[in-house]
Amino acid sequence: xxxxxxxxxxxxxxxxxxxxxxxxxxxxxxxxxxxxxxxxxxxxxxxxxxxxxxxxxxxxxxxxxxxxxxxxxxxxxxxxxxxxxxxxxxxxxxxxxxxxxxxxxxxxxxxxxxxxxxxxxxxxxxxxxxxxxxxxxxxxxxxxxxxxxxxxxxxxxxxxxxxxxxxxxxxxxxxxxxxxxx
Numbered sequence: 200x201x202x203x204x205x206x207x208x209x210x211x212x213x214x215x216x217x218x219x220x221x222x223x224x225x226x227x228x229x230x231x232x233x234x235x236x237x238x239x240x241x242x243x244x245x246x247x248x249x250x251x252x253x254x255x256x257x258x259x260x261x262x263x264x265x266x267x268x269x270x271x272x273x274x275x276x277x278x279x280x281x282x283x284x285x286x287x288x289x290x291x292x293x294x295x296x297x298x299x300x301x302x303x304x305x306x307x308x309x310x311x312x313x314x315x316x317x318x319x320x321x322x323x324x325x326x327x328x329x330x331x332x333x334x335x336x337x338x339x340x341x342x343x344x345x346x347x348x349x350x351x352x353x354x355x356x357x358x359x360x361x362x363x364x365x366x367x368x369x370x371x372x373x374x375x376x377x378x379x380x381x
Contacts, residue, residue, distance in 0.1 A: 255340035266359050267327030268337035277324035284317025307379045315371035322367050332360040
């Protein structure tokens, strides 16, 4: 662990740019300010030095220009996962329609979960945005999650993420309600 530093904002005195996620997890970097953790789902996972990807300045510039915070590989992964969620939704709808009156109408509300999954992942991929922006962090090149250096850019990305999250919730509930009423 030589050369490893851990930056953490103190939870007792948080700056306006700090978040509770920062206070809880911090952002681990090495002496060259390269990230040493990547997210696997919601779990920070240590990246071995030989597995670290170099920071891609072009990807960072693209993400800064588009106000996005995830890499192209992550966008593609989210599209694939949203496709699986969509198929689960179609299977659920087909199952309920095939069951007809045998299934209670209220059971249709369970489809909020596959609807929310694929809609959230699809919108996240489409807008190239992820909830890690809540901690004012990004992973524009797949090299690992790290803080966004420009506070104005971090704020703009977080605002975009909040709008995306709102759309995800509204569309998921609307799809569920529409099927419930069908």
